[in-house]
Amino acid sequence: MLKRVYIAPDEFIAITLKEMLASRNIKAITRRFETTWLDGLPKMMKGGWGDVLVDEKDVEEAEECIKEFLEEHENDEPGDSDKP
Numbered sequence: 001m002l003k004r005v006y007i008a009p010d011e012f013i014a015i016t017l018k019e020m021l022a023s024r025n026i027k028a029i030t031r032r033f034e035t036t037w038l039d040g041l042p043k044m045m046k047g048g049w050g051d052v053l054v055d056e057k058d059v060e061e062a063e064e065c066i067k068e069f070l071e072e073h074e075n076d077e078p079g080d081s082d083k084p
Helices: 011-023 041-046 056-072
Strands: 002-008 028-032 050-055
Touching: 002 011, 002 028, 002 056, 011 028, 011 050, 011 056, 050 056
Parallel strands: none
Antiparallel strands: 002 050, 028 050
16 A cells, blocks of 8 residues: 655655655655646645655655655755855
């Protein structure tokens, strides 16, 4: 059974986390909240773009990986690589 490990604020972060988890041998999928006929209402109600889901057996490891990844990249902004 799949379990939510993160509510992504946008598609870019959802895909980034999915790929990061895959690099650590954790299969993840994304599930977006939006549907075309509701025009953004689910996103407003659920507080994000969509879910990052993993198998139940991988939940603890995935949550730890996501926490570490987000803490590591918390202050990253475009163009940071140019700064001394």
